[in-house]
Amino acid sequence: MTTERLLELDAVSKRFGRVVVADGLSFGVRQGETLGIVGPNGAGKTSLFGMISGDLRVDTGDIRLSGTSLTSLSTARRVRSGVVRTHQVPRPFTGMTVFENVLVAAQQGGGLRASHAVDRTLEVIEETGLAEHANVVSGRLGLLSRKRLEVARALACGPRLLLLDEVAGGLTDPEVDTLVSIVRGVNARGVTVLWIEHVVRALVSTVDRLVCLALGSLVAEGKPSEVLARPEVKQIFLGTGAAVDEAPGGLP
Amino acid sequence: MTEMATREGAADESPAAPSQVSGVRIRRSTRSSRLAIAPALIVLAVLAYLPFLFAQDTTNTMVNFFILLVLGMTWNVLAGYAGLVSVGQQAFLGAGAYSVLWLAQQGMDPLAALPVAAVFCGVVAIPVSWLVFRLRGGYFAIGTWAVAEVFALVTIRSSALGGGTGTNLPGLDGYDPVTLGALTYWAALAIAVLTLLGSYLMLRSRVGLALTAVRDDDHAAEGVGVRPAGAKRVVYLLAAIGAGAAGGVLAISQLNVQADNVYGVQWAAYMIFVVLIGGIGTLEGPIIGTIVFFILQQTLASHGAWYLILVGLVAVVMALWSPRGLWGIAERFGVHLFPVGYRVVHPEESQS
Numbered sequence: 001m002t003t004e005r006l007l008e009l010d011a012v013s014k015r016f017g018r019v020v021v022a023d024g025l026s027f028g029v030r031q032g033e034t035l036g037i038v039g040p041n042g043a044g045k046t047s048l049f050g051m052i053s054g055d056l057r058v059d060t061g062d063i064r065l066s067g068t069s070l071t072s073l074s075t076a077r078r079v080r081s082g083v084v085r086t087h088q089v090p091r092p093f094t095g096m097t098v099f100e101n102v103l104v105a106a107q108q109g110g111g112l113r114a115s116h117a118v119d120r121t122l123e124v125i126e127e128t129g130l131a132e133h134a135n136v137v138s139g140r141l142g143l144l145s146r147k148r149l150e151v152a153r154a155l156a157c158g159p160r161l162l163l164l165d166e167v168a169g170g171l172t173d174p175e176v177d178t179l180v181s182i183v184r185g186v187n188a189r190g191v192t193v194l195w196i197e198h199v200v201r202a203l204v205s206t207v208d209r210l211v212c213l214a215l216g217s218l219v220a221e222g223k224p225s226e227v228l229a230r231p232e233v234k235q236i237f238l239g240t241g242a243a244v245d246e247a248p249g250g251l252p
Numbered sequence: 253m254t255e256m257a258t259r260e261g262a263a264d265e266s267p268a269a270p271s272q273v274s275g276v277r278i279r280r281s282t283r284s285s286r287l288a289i290a291p292a293l294i295v296l297a298v299l300a301y302l303p304f305l306f307a308q309d310t311t312n313t314m315v316n317f318f319i320l321l322v323l324g325m326t327w328n329v330l331a332g333y334a335g336l337v338s339v340g341q342q343a344f345l346g347a348g349a350y351s352v353l354w355l356a357q358q359g360m361d362p363l364a365a366l367p368v369a370a371v372f373c374g375v376v377a378i379p380v381s382w383l384v385f386r387l388r389g390g391y392f393a394i395g396t397w398a399v400a401e402v403f404a405l406v407t408i409r410s411s412a413l414g415g416g417t418g419t420n421l422p423g424l425d426g427y428d429p430v431t432l433g434a435l436t437y438w439a440a441l442a443i444a445v446l447t448l449l450g451s452y453l454m455l456r457s458r459v460g461l462a463l464t465a466v467r468d469d470d471h472a473a474e475g476v477g478v479r480p481a482g483a484k485r486v487v488y489l490l491a492a493i494g495a496g497a498a499g500g501v502l503a504i505s506q507l508n509v510q511a512d513n514v515y516g517v518q519w520a521a522y523m524i525f526v527v528l529i530g531g532i533g534t535l536e537g538p539i540i541g542t543i544v545f546f547i548l549q550q551t552l553a554s555h556g557a558w559y560l561i562l563v564g565l566v567a568v569v570m571a572l573w574s575p576r577g578l579w580g581i582a583e584r585f586g587v588h589l590f591p592v593g594y595r596v597v598h599p600e601e602s603q604s
């Protein structure tokens with residue numbers, strides 16, 4: 001098992017003052033796997049992505065990609081080695097069109113030149129359903145399109161490890177289904193996916209494995225249905241799976 | 253008209269060949285930019301011919317216009333794209349002026365010294381960038397200002413360079429005043445055109461797109477693989493070269509170099525003003541801003557304090573009314589003279 005691990009967290013700890021966002025977290029993600037992450041608001045899920053992507057420094061512990069430590073690398077270096085995140089609150093380049101947003105990712109993160117970058121951009125825009133918005137200045141997009149743009153930009157970087165942070169939050173059921181099929185398609189191409197989501201329905205239908213975080217610690221880990229059935233997980237979500245489903249997509 | 257646009261769509265200037273993705277094309281120009289090419293060339297030709305048409309005080313005024321234009325354009329790329337809000341570009345303006353002075357004192361023709369002075373400022377900007385790039389936001393602004401003050405203090409310690417009172421620029425006695433005026437004017441025009449062309453080509457390139465992403469959200473830009481530090485340093489060096497060249501022209505046009513003048517913080521205020529009223533983060537903005545500033549200055553300069561009050565008022569009104577400046581208003585109507593963007597054109601709608 002260990003040989004095919006793409007990502008490995010080794011006793012990662014991080015706190016903001018008195019708030020503990022990671023408390024000796026250790027777990028691995030296999031190459032090609034889709035891992036779902038659930039947990040209550042403030043559990044430290046987004047912070048975890050920050051530490052993997054390089055936006056946040058770990059206090060102690062190590063994060064390794066294919067056995068190589070990431071912790072001393074800049075965000076841009078990690079992107080170029082294949083670790084790419086989306087943002088829970090979309091951060092489009094608001095003065096640039098959708099096409100330009102994705103193109104800059106294909107050129108910089110994907111390291112593609114000239115027409116190769118253009119082709120990747122057009123493919124990704126098509127795949128994420130943004131083709132009709134290609135020339136729209138991204139500051140004018142609605143929430144759904146902004147979330148798609150987050151995914152498109154990340155895909156244009158040519159990720160090996162894709163970190164999705166609540167990309168389904170606030171979407172209607174058909175929109176969630178579309179998103180699920182996009183993620184499945186990406187995973188089918190061999191991209192390893194970590195997916196934070198409050199919309200548990202989307203996760204259960206997509207992921208191979210689920211972890212539950214609370215207060216920066218791993219509460220449960222395993223098959224989605226098993227994890228959600230655990231009493232400690234149920235207790236965290238104050239009841240049944242239904243309550244989990246209606247948790248907000250959350251613009252803080 | 254439609255027919256013409258269709259043909260232009262087919263003969264696209266884009267470096268990208270038609271994509272394999274369903275024959276889609278990428279267009280870099282816009283209709284307004286294509287229509288603007290001929291008038292722009294005419295304006296350039298008229299500007300180049302100006303010394304034959306007007307007396308020297310007109311060309312002298314235009315030299316000041318070009319100096320401010322260069323400063324505005326470089327500051328716009330610095331602050332508007334790279335997020336480097338410097339109030340110390342006068343460090344390089346002064347360094348450029350004093351480089352020309354020093355080279356002239358060593359016997360070099362001041363006009364020939366211009367490119368040397370500009371490159372020298374680019375070289376000086378490297379160690380300065382190590383220093384000021386450690387600072388963020390407001391500290392960066394203050395830091396760059398401090399650097400300019402240090403440059404001024406170091407310069408006035410040299411009595412050979414005229415100390416605090418300044419000194420005349422030697423080496424121009426060989427020119428008759430009219431020829432010198434025309435040559436200075438053409439040098440200033442050339443520097444302005446090169447700065448504009450340089451900024452335009454830079455912003456259209458990969459680096460330019462990355463910088464535009466940094467302009468909008470530098471953190472997210474890093475998250476798609478952009479290394480902002482590298483791009484910012486390039487911009488800082490280029491801006492120093494532009495300011496240095498402008499400073500060299502300033503020295504030649506004034507025939508005199510004085511530290512309080514060339515290192516003065518009022519230059520920073522001028523650059524910021526022309527960029528903010530014209531439209532920050534656009535190439536056209538500083539051009540419009542410089543024109544407006546010059547009209548205000550020429551018509552109101554005799555009214556003393558009223559001039560300053562009005563200039564301040566214009567800045568405040570623009571900030572409130574149109575944060576993207578005068579050019580921001582034009583852009584709402586889809587006008588782009590220097591299109592740096594990309595447009596996806598599907599085969600069936602290539603006349604759009």
Ligand SMILES: Nc1ncnc2c1ncn2[C@@H]1O[C@H](COP(=O)(O)OP(=O)(O)OP(=O)(O)O)[C@@H](O)[C@H]1O
Pocket residue numbers: 016019021039040041042043044045046047048088250
């Ligand atoms: N930069 C920061 N400085 C201080 N505190 C922070 C910072 N970022 C996050 N926190 C705090 O750390 C805790 C974990 O935040 P995080 O965003 O990781 O939670 P989350 O699990 O993603 O929550 P949600 O489900 O609401 O998105 C929160 O209490 C938050 O307020």
Ligand SMILES: [Mg+2]
Pocket residue numbers: 045046047088165
């Ligand atoms: Mg979160």
